[in-house]
Amino acid sequence: MFELDLRSRAPVYEQLVEKIKELIIYNVLKPDQQLPAVRVLAGELTINPNTIQKAYRELEHRGYIYSVPGKGSFVKPAVPGNNTARLRALEDELAKIVSEMLYLGVTPQEIITRIKMQLPEDEGGKRDD
Amino acid sequence: MFELDLRSRAPVYEQLVEKIKELIIYNVLKPDQQLPAVRVLAGELTINPNTIQKAYRELEHRGYIYSVPGKGSFVKPAVPGNNTARLRALEDELAKIVSEMLYLGVTPQEIITRIKMQLPEDEGGKRDD
Amino acid sequence: MFELDLRSRAPVYEQLVEKIKELIIYNVLKPDQQLPAVRVLAGELTINPNTIQKAYRELEHRGYIYSVPGKGSFVKPAVPGNNTARLRALEDELAKIVSEMLYLGVTPQEIITRIKMQLPEDEGGKRDD
Amino acid sequence: MFELDLRSRAPVYEQLVEKIKELIIYNVLKPDQQLPAVRVLAGELTINPNTIQKAYRELEHRGYIYSVPGKGSFVKPAVPGNNTARLRALEDELAKIVSEMLYLGVTPQEIITRIKMQLPEDEGGKRDD
DNA sequence: GTGGTCTAGACCACG
DNA sequence: GTGGTCTAGACCACA
Numbered sequence: 001m002f003e004l005d006l007r008s009r010a011p012v013y014e015q016l017v018e019k020i021k022e023l024i025i026y027n028v029l030k031p032d033q034q035l036p037a038v039r040v041l042a043g044e045l046t047i048n049p050n051t052i053q054k055a056y057r058e059l060e061h062r063g064y065i066y067s068v069p070g071k072g073s074f075v076k077p078a079v080p081g082n083n084t085a086r087l088r089a090l091e092d093e094l095a096k097i098v099s100e101m102l103y104l105g106v107t108p109q110e111i112i113t114r115i116k117m118q119l120p121e122d123e124g125g126k127r128d129d
Numbered sequence: 130m131f132e133l134d135l136r137s138r139a140p141v142y143e144q145l146v147e148k149i150k151e152l153i154i155y156n157v158l159k160p161d162q163q164l165p166a167v168r169v170l171a172g173e174l175t176i177n178p179n180t181i182q183k184a185y186r187e188l189e190h191r192g193y194i195y196s197v198p199g200k201g202s203f204v205k206p207a208v209p210g211n212n213t214a215r216l217r218a219l220e221d222e223l224a225k226i227v228s229e230m231l232y233l234g235v236t237p238q239e240i241i242t243r244i245k246m247q248l249p250e251d252e253g254g255k256r257d258d
Numbered sequence: 259m260f261e262l263d264l265r266s267r268a269p270v271y272e273q274l275v276e277k278i279k280e281l282i283i284y285n286v287l288k289p290d291q292q293l294p295a296v297r298v299l300a301g302e303l304t305i306n307p308n309t310i311q312k313a314y315r316e317l318e319h320r321g322y323i324y325s326v327p328g329k330g331s332f333v334k335p336a337v338p339g340n341n342t343a344r345l346r347a348l349e350d351e352l353a354k355i356v357s358e359m360l361y362l363g364v365t366p367q368e369i370i371t372r373i374k375m376q377l378p379e380d381e382g383g384k385r386d387d
Numbered sequence: 388m389f390e391l392d393l394r395s396r397a398p399v400y401e402q403l404v405e406k407i408k409e410l411i412i413y414n415v416l417k418p419d420q421q422l423p424a425v426r427v428l429a430g431e432l433t434i435n436p437n438t439i440q441k442a443y444r445e446l447e448h449r450g451y452i453y454s455v456p457g458k459g460s461f462v463k464p465a466v467p468g469n470n471t472a473r474l475r476a477l478e479d480e481l482a483k484i485v486s487e488m489l490y491l492g493v494t495p496q497e498i499i500t501r502i503k504m505q506l507p508e509d510e511g512g513k514r515d516d
Numbered sequence: 517g518t519g520g521t522c523t524a525g526a527c528c529a530c531g
Numbered sequence: 532g533t534g535g536t537c538t539a540g541a542c543c544a545c546a
Contacts, residue, residue, distance in 0.1 A: 007324055007332070009519095011545060022225070025232045048546060080234030087233060090226050091243065096151065097223050098247050103154045104216060105209025108248040114220060115244060118227050119237040138544095140521060167534065177523050182534075190319050195394055198534045199530040203394070267529095269536060280483065283490045296519065306538050311519075327519045328545040338492025345491060349501060352484050354409070355477055356505050361412045362474060363467030366506040372478065373502060376485050377495040396534095398530060435531060 001036070004045060012047055016055035017062075024064050024075055031077035035065060130165065133174060141176060145184035146191075153193050153204055160206035164194060167202075259294065262303060270305060274313035275320075282322050282333055289335035293323060296331075388423070391432060399434055403442035404449075411451050411462055418464035422452060 042049040152158045171178040196202040281287045300307040325331040410416045429436040
């Protein structure tokens with residue numbers, strides 16, 4: 001499914017949160033799809049089940065998944081317009097990154113160009129699903 | 130100068146690093162400008178001088194400031210074109226943020242518009258110095 | 259493991275950095291081998307654990323080791339071809355040393371001979387691992 | 388005569404010692420040649436005369452210059468065969484550098500080649516004087 | 517048990 | 532007066 005870097009300073013559970021969050025954002029894990037069971041994933045990654053559980057708990061807390069007791073954990077569908085707080089945080093981060101690129105000497109045109117490369121075409125603007 | 134969140138999970142010295150880095154990137158602290166003395170800043174923020182020093186040393190390692198023993202700590206002028214590694218990291222972060230904004234329902238046009246608002250105008254677009 | 263000179267002008271943590279770096283370079287400490295725990299080494303050398311940690315962090319910054327919180331500190335395998343800056347610095351040092359040897363009356367042949375003695379043989383010249 | 392980096396972490400007097408030592412080693416300052424007077428050099432470099440004096444004292448201590456009270460400081464001629472201690476130290480440094488180059492992936496042939504480039508021709512082996 | 521953070525307080529070198 | 536070093540000792544997160 002993905003790989004962990006056990007040498008990283010980042011705690012394993014944090015890496016898990018980030019990886020799974022990415023899979024959700026990139027639409028690899030679809031809305032309402034079930035996540036691997038804690039013990040299964042723990043077996044595959046050969047890490048402690050408690051660590052998986054901590055990651056799932058954190059993802060639930062951040063609003064990316066929901067858990068049904070006795071059933072498992074599932075991807076929570078994004079509700080457009082209901083995440084103004086998160087969006088504001090993202091804009092702050094984006095502002096910081098853009099500022100740092102300017103500070104490092106990247107021209108405004110360059111920045112726009114690089115961002116456009118990461119966006120889907122204007123016509124339709126479909127994501128891969 | 131700025132505020133710290135002593136209850137945050139992030140270490141105090143890391144918060145310091147981030148805050149000061151922002152002040153440098155946003156050009157509030159100009160190149161070669163002297164930073165507050167270790168003991169002075171420690172007094173203002175009511176934290177231990179060692180913590181300030183740890184932050185300053187970290188900033189020095191990351192290339193944002195330089196410290197001269199007996200003289201003080203100063204903002205290091207950026208050297209354009211000498212930070213390819215940092216730029217690659219920034220692009221990765223940027224890609225992740227853009228993806229998450231798309232995931233949350235922001236349209237590509239919106240994203241471009243908001244970024245352009247943060248860029249200086251092409252004609253005479255100097256930053257505040 | 260090694261000895262420190264507490265009366266030296268060089269800070270204790272710097273001496274530690276140099277000694278450990280040597281052990282890594284001379285392949286006494288092998289890649290991914292675990293270093294002594296901070297508290298253990300502090301006990302053996304009868305110096306403060308914070309001083310050890312400062313040395314370890316410095317070694318991490320310089321790319322010789324990596325530390326995983328809760329796990330320990332380990333020797334970082336060298337990545338050939340990714341250290342042009344360090345290599346340039348080494349060549350400068352080398353030039354200075356060679357010049358001083360010439361100044362002190364050592365002949366060029368002597369210098370070459372002594373260096374060759376330190377190099378592994380071309381055929382089967384493996385270092386001790 | 389030369390330049391100092393007032394932004395460097397290295398103390399000014401240490402930089403002076405290194406620079407002057409280099410000038411002697413590279414034979415720019417010839418044996419028994421008089422060094423600039425303390426106050427003159429202090430004026431040229433716009434630093435404190437005490438700093439110059441400290442550097443001169445250090446150079447005298449290390450055997451590179453000698454001072455005649457009331458006359459000034461002069462370059463001390465090197466006496467071949469009378470510096471075994473210094474030579475041993477240089478060989479240690481050289482061994483360390485060679486080891487680090489090997490560690491960083493430079494081949495033995497490369498190392499020999501680079502050192503030979505810094506040596507005068509075998510025939511005669513004259514230095515620029 | 518590991519590395520990491522933080523404090524309180526002393527001492528040093530530099531200019 | 533500046534940054535830097537070091538100690539002693541407490542507490543925390545992670546796995």
